[in-house]
Structure formats: structure tokens, C-alpha cells
Amino acid sequence: MTAGNRSQFSPDTFQLMGIPGLERLHVWIGIPFCSMYVVAVVGNVTILAVVRAERSLHEPMFLFLCMLSVTDLVLSTSTLPRMLCLFWLGARDIAFDACLAQMFFIHSFTAMESGFFLAMAIDRYVAICEPLRHATILTHGRIAKMGVLVVLRGVAFFCPHPILLRRLPYCRTRVIAHTYCEFMAVVKLACVDTGATKQYSLSVAFVIGSCDCLFIAFSYVLILRAVFHLPSREARIKALGTCGSHVCVILVFYSTAGFTFLTHRFGHNVPPQVHIFIANMYLLVPPFLNPIVYGIKTKKIREHVLGFLKAKIS
Template identity: 65%
Template sequence: MPGDMSGPNTTAGAAPSPFFLLGIPGLESLHLWLSLPFGSLYLLALLGNGTLLFIVQTEPSLQEPMFLFLCMLSLTDLVLSSSTLPKLLAIFWFGWHRIEWATCMTQMFFIHSFTAMESGFFLAMGYDRYVAICDPLRHAMALTRAVIAKVSLAVVARGVVFFLPHPFLVGLLPFCRTRVIAHSYCEFMALVKLACTETAASRAYSLSLASLIGGFDVCFISLSYGLILRTVCRLPSKEASTKALGTCSSHICVILVFYTTAAFSFLAHRFGHNIPHGLHSLIANIYLMVPPSLNPIIYGVRTKKIRERMQKALFCRQR
């Protein structure tokens, strides 16, 4: 286990000093056992999202806005899980706690920006469901390939532009007490807490940004589903209502998984000063790993077209 690393942020002519990740503090004796569920989740995320991408790209009937946005979500999930889990497993298995400055900053940027992208794609998928159910005659015209490309580019640009300053903000901070991070990955709030200077402005910026992006997306997703529910309640038959809601059920499930864990992590940073570091780190890892693992399963089981395509592929292989 690394000890406290003291010293200034940089020395003359030298690169910034590395940080040291503790993994999940307080549960060091269980690290090897914890690697089993986390490793399984990572494998599930790789296989599930990879399979989902393959199915959508190879099946012409799935070239619809909802499934194209789903591909974007799967790519985001793959980047998110691959940004954190390999390092976590390296800590658990080999005790590789050291992480270089550049790697740490890159990991931090990827985690924050791609989390924002995931939220943005949930919003885009909510809008797709709103148009498909509330104004179906405009669906094909409102969400053309060009519009989908522009929306996806806007979601990616939002994540990159808003969170690009984070590594530079951390780079301006002096670290003269310790460089040991009580976490399993480089996270902005965990890093600024190590600085030996006043960081209220940096923390306020990051928390405000996260709350504004999350709040904006949640509000408009809720508005979309409120309008969808109103439209469904006005449908003439129960069968039509059930079918309409069935097309949204997968999206609602993954949204609940994502935002529930995200809300806990956000509130823990803002108010959870008495929450043990180990519990906070454990929940933070679950927040980044469970949605990428569950998303393809939820969509695969609850989306009829994807389920039929998977069954067809399995049946052909068996023959």
C-alpha cells in the first residue's frame, strides 16, 4: 500500500508527480473478492454492448432513430467502463496503485465528459419516443439521418466543451500534502480535496455544471414522458396503450438505473461528509459499471426487434 506522498506539484524541468489510487478504502482485504463481480460486470458490458452494436449495424430493420441513438449509448458505455475498470482490476489483482499525471487527467476527462454524453443520449432517446408516440406522422421527417447526426454531435460537443477545463483546473492546483486518492479512479472532486489551497471556486464550478446538465436533461426527459403518458391515456384501446408504453419501458428502466446511482454519487460529494470513503468509492464504481452492464440486457430482453434478431442469430448458429 502506498504511503502519503508529499511535495510540490512539480519540480523544475520535471513532469508532474504521479498520484496513488487506494481502490476501495477500508475494504482492502476484500479487493480480490470484489474483483470477481466487477470483472464480471466489465466482461458483461463488453459482450453486451458489442453484441448490441453488431446486431443494430447488421440488421436493416433496426436502422431507426431509437436504435441509432442506442448505438451511441453503447459506444459511450464502452468508453466509460473501459476508462475505469481495467485500472480498478489492476489495483485489485496486482496492487498497481500508481497512476501517472497525464493518465489521471485523461481518465478524469473521459469519465466526466462521457457521463454527460450518456445523459445527453438519454435525452435524445426520450425525444425520439415523444415524437414517435405523440406525433408519429412527423417521426420520419423530424428525425432524419442528418438530424440524428447533428443531435449526436451536439451531445458529444457538450460533454467535451463543458468538461475540458477540468484537467486544466486541476493542473493549476498545488498538491503539497498528499497525492494519495481515496478512490479507485481519478475523479475531479476527489482530486481537488487533496490540494493545499482554497478550492471552493473549482468545486462550485464542477458541482454547478453537473447539476445543471443533469437537471436540464432530467427535466426534459420527464416532460417528454409526461406528454407521452397524456397521449397514451387518450388512446382508444387498452392494447394500443400497452403497446405504446412497451416501446418506452426499456428506456425508462435504464434511465432509472443511471440517474439513481448518479444522484447518490452527486449528493455524497455535496453533503455526505460523514459517509465512509469505502462506501462512497464502492457506490461510485457501481454508478459507472452497472448501467453499461445492464443497458444491453434491458434493451435486449424488452425490445422485441432486438430480441427477435438475437434469437435468429442464435438459431442460425445452432443449425
């Protein structure tokens, strides 16, 4: 380590390393990543356009789906274009303020994604377990309040992250061993004790993620209990198919996010390329899968999209 690196400094830029050990494969890794991003953008924009155009879709399920789509668009757009510049153009430098902004969007909108999964689970619970009261329980006013609470929670808990990092002195290196500005990767570059700062970030992530996950699991247990009491076998199979696809998306999100959290806390022997690759997955896969599972597999949205395409062709 040089004397220049040992002295304290406030960096103008950081350098993103990418996936350590896989630098030669960056070009090839970028191809599936870009494909997933294109599908995520097209799918989520399509859902927003269809729901906006069709007043019959202004129901709780589709309104929550729109909130999830906006979250997915912000989450993927805040990471993928910059990541592809790194993979394909070798553009490693990222401005300090841009790095902090990216970090805030990633962590706050990940929390919002978790919150909207919970809101959608609540909607499914009310629709299946209290079908006659669905419209009176989940009014447009209550849906708006739930959406605002989810957004405020994500902003309030993760707004301190960039403020804390801006106040830290940096004296080690400008190189971030990651594909994007992740909080724990940046805080490691500080030359002071950051134990309390790390503990705050991990605690917030654990509390939000575990609480949402537990409530979602509880909702689906009640949903499954109600489904198995349905008189019609076809109705049970249809409900189980819908719930099963939703649960798969939720499991992908929480399993990859949980792996990343546990790696920061306990997995010091996990190879960095494995950790970083999984950390990319929980930002890429849900925005890619959500339009497919919640959009294409939803009959009303599928019919409206197909009708629109047929009208355009004819």
C-alpha cells in the first residue's frame, strides 16, 4: 500500500472492479444480463400501460402490481446500464455522488420491493379468504396509503446510508470489489472503525426483510388453508397454480437477498465471485420474472395485451 493510499482523502470517483476472477468473462456475462434487463423494461412498461389504459383493471391486485412494476424499473435501471458499461466498455470509474445515489436507490427500492410483495400477499389473502369484503376492505384510499407507507419506509430507513458514507474518511483504495455501489462494499474502504455503521445497515435489512417474509409466509399459510377448503377441485388447482407461481418469485427474491445478507454477516469464506454474482441476481431476476408471472400469467392482462397486438397487426 502506497503512502498516498494510507493518507485520508475524500474521493472524487470510485472504481468498480466487476466480478473478481471473472474479468475475462465480463463481455459474455453482460449478454444474459442485458437480455433480462430488456425483458424487465418491456414487461413492466407493458403492465403499466395496460393497467393505465383499462379502467376495468383498476383493482387492488393490479394497482399493487403497478407499484411493483415501477419499483422494478427503478431498481433495474439504477444498476444494469452502469453495469453493462463496466462489462462491455470497461468504464470502471463512477463519481462519488453518483455512487452514493446508486446505493440509495438500490437499498431503498429493494426494501420497497419487499413491501409491495407483502401488500400483494395481503391482497391475495383478502381476495381468497374474504372475497365478499374485498372491495370494502381494500379501497383505493387504503391502497394509496399502503403504497405511501411502503415508499416512506424504504426512504426513511435507507436515507442515512449515503449520509453516513459521505462523512467517512477514505484512505485505503478507490477500488470497489463489486459490480455496483453496494453499501458494505463501499464502507470497507473507510479508514476508521465502521462497526456501528455496518451494524445499522445489517440490522435494518434484517428487520425489514424478516418481518415482511414472516407476514408473507403467514398470509400464504392462511391462503392455502382456505384454498384446500374450496368445494371445486378445478378451483383448488387454479388457486394453487396462481399462488405457486407467486411464491416462486418471492422465494427467488428472499433467498438471494438472504444469501447476500448472511454472506456479509457470516460468510467470510464464500468466494467473492459467488457472493457478487448472487448479489446481482436479486436485483436482476425479480424485475425479469415479475412481468412474466404477474403479467403474462394473469388472464385479464394477457387478454388485453393480445387484443392490442391483434388490433395493431390488423
